[in-house]
Amino acid sequence: MKHIFTIDGERADAWLSGHKGSYRLLYDGGACAVALTPAATGDGAALLHIEGQSVSVVLAVAGDQVWVHIDGAAHAVILHDPVRFLGAGDDAAASGTIRAPMPGTVIAVATEPGAQVQAGDTLMVIESMKLETAIKAPRDGVVATVTFAAGQSFDRDAVLVTLEGED
C-alpha cells in the first residue's frame, strides 16, 4: 500500500514491500532494496543499507513523525493518514480560520467578535521566542471568534481567530 509522506513539508509517496525479512522500497523515483541495522548504542544511530551502500543515520520516531539525520542534515518526515491528507484542502485565506504560525503567547488582541475587518488588518499581536508577529486578516469579513486573550499561550496551528462565513 502506498503511503503519503512529507519530507520537510514536501510530499513524497513511498511504500515498503517485505519478503522474508528484507524490504524493497518503492517510491516515485524507482525501487530498491533497503535494510536498517541499528547500532548497539541504542541511541538512534543506525546504518542504512540502500543501493549497495551503507550510510550512517540517526533516527528518532515520535508517533507518525520520524526525524532523520543523514548526509550532514536533519529532516522531518511525517507519515500521513491518506484520507485526512487528501481531504485537507483547507485554504485558511478562504475559510477565515486563522491559525498560529508558531507556538507563543498573545501580546495584544486588536479585534473582537462582531467587528468588521479588512484584509491586512491586524487582529492580534503574538510573541514567540521574543519575536513579535502581527496576525492579520486574510480577507475582508466579520470576526466570529477570538480564541485567546492577552497573556494566554497557544501551540502552533491553534485557531486564533475565525471570520464568519466561507468564501
Place this chain on the structure above:
Amino acid sequence: MTAPFRSVLIANRGEIAARILRTVQAMGMRGIVVFHAIDRNTPAVLLADAAVEIDGPTPVAAYLDGPQIIARAKAAGAEAIHPGYGFLSENAGFARAVAAAGMAFVGPTPEAIELMGDKARARDFVAERGFPVAPSAIEDDDPATFVARARAVGAPLLIKPSAGGGGKGMRIVRDLALLEDEIARARSEGERYFGDGRLYAERYVEQPRHIEVQVLGDAQGNVVHLFERECSIQRRFQKVIEESPSPALTPEERDAICEIAAGIARSVAYRNAGTVEFIYGQGAVYFLEMNTRLQVEHPVTEAVTGRDLVADQLRIAAGQPLGFAQDDLAITGHAIELRLYAEDPARDFAPTTGPVLAFRPAPGVRTDAGIVAGGQISAAFDPMLAKIVVHGADRADTIARADAALAQTVLLGCVTNNAFLRRLLADPDFRAGQFHTGTIAEKPELLPDPPLTDAARARILGASALSLRAVRDAADAVPPLHAAIGTWRNL
C-alpha cells in the same frame, strides 16, 4: 591560586548558565543555579552542585525577579552571583542589591552599568573624550529643532526611537525631502512599541559592519583589550555567526580600534568584562555602544587568546588583579561561533519548538548547549539552543572545520537553522570576507533548503519507512523479544 569564592550562584539559564557553571566547578567552587520549572531538564540544572527553583507570573519573569534570586542565593550560601547575559546582567539596581546583601556581583560597577546603559549619555561621554562617534541628533523637547538637527547631520540618516531596541521603529532616510514623513512614522512606531515617541538620529553607514572589542578591567585600574570580534552576519538584528579576528581589518586598523576600546574602558574606570561595539564602513569607525556584561560570542575571543573570560570575571569580582598585561595577549589562529537557533529560515526565521528527541554535539568541538536529549524547546525564551565554536589555523581552515562540525551536530525533534548556517559558510561572499549587517537580507536564495535529489529522497524515505515499521513491529511483538526490541524502540 585559591578559588576566588567558595560558591557562586548563576542567575541565568540555557547555554550560558551551563558554560559559567563549568568554569565555576573547574575552579573548585560550588556552582548553584536557579531555574524555572520549565527548565528542569537542562544541562545547567542537571550538572549544578545545587539547583534552586524560582517562580513568577511567566518563566521570563522568574529570571527577572532580582529580590527572589538574591534571597535564594543568600539561603544557598552563595558568596557571589554571576548574572550571565540578558536578564539581570545590565541592571544596576540588581548589582547594588547583590552588594547590599553581602555578595559579590560578577560584573562591572553599578555606575558603569548606568552610564553605558543610557545610549545617548554614553555616546556624549565618549564623544567628549575625543573618541569617534557618528554625527547625530537627539530629540529632547522641541520636535521642530530635532528636524533641523537631523537635517544638519545629513543623509543617509538612521532614525530610531530613543527608548528603542531590537531594531523596532528604525528607519533609514536617504532623501532628506522625505525626512519629516519618516520622522512622523518613526515617532508613531516609537509610541506604539515603547510608549515614547522621542527620536534619535545618526549618520547611517551604508553596508555597515559590526565590529566589537572585548575588554577586561580590574579594581586596581588595569585595563586590557582582547582584540576584536566581527559580528556582521545577522538576521533581524540578531547575530548568527561571529568570528575573531575580523576579516575586514588591516593590522593597523585592528590596533587603532582596539586602542579606542581600551581607552573608552579606561575612561569609565571599567571593572570586569565588557564589550565596546563599533560600526565600521567606508573607512570610518564609530562608537556604537558598550555592553557591560559577558557577551554571547565571548568564546571566539577565548579560542584565539587562550583565556577563560568567566574565570577572569570571577577573579576580578573577588578583587584580584588581572595578572597579565596587554603584551601578554596575542591572537592565535582564527575562531568562528555558529548560533544554532530553533527557527525555520525558509519561513522567515519563524521560531520552532518541540521535544529534543536526540542531541549529539560534534565530537572534538566546543559546543555550549542549553539543551539535552529528553528536554523540551519552549517558546518562552529566545530561540538559541547552542553555540558551536571552532578554532582553526586560519580563516579558511576554520570555515572548513565549522562546516564539518555542523554536519556532525545531530539535533532531532525541532527544525533548526543548521543547514542554513552551512549554506552561509559556503557562500562565496562570506568565504571572501565580503559581507555586512544586511548580507542575509540580501541573499534570500540562501533561506530555503534546495530540492532533494531522487537519491537523497530515497535514503530519507527508506530510513523513515523502516524505522516506522520497526517501531510498529516492536509494538506488536511478544514479550520474549523485549530486550532486542528495546533498541528499536529508541529509533
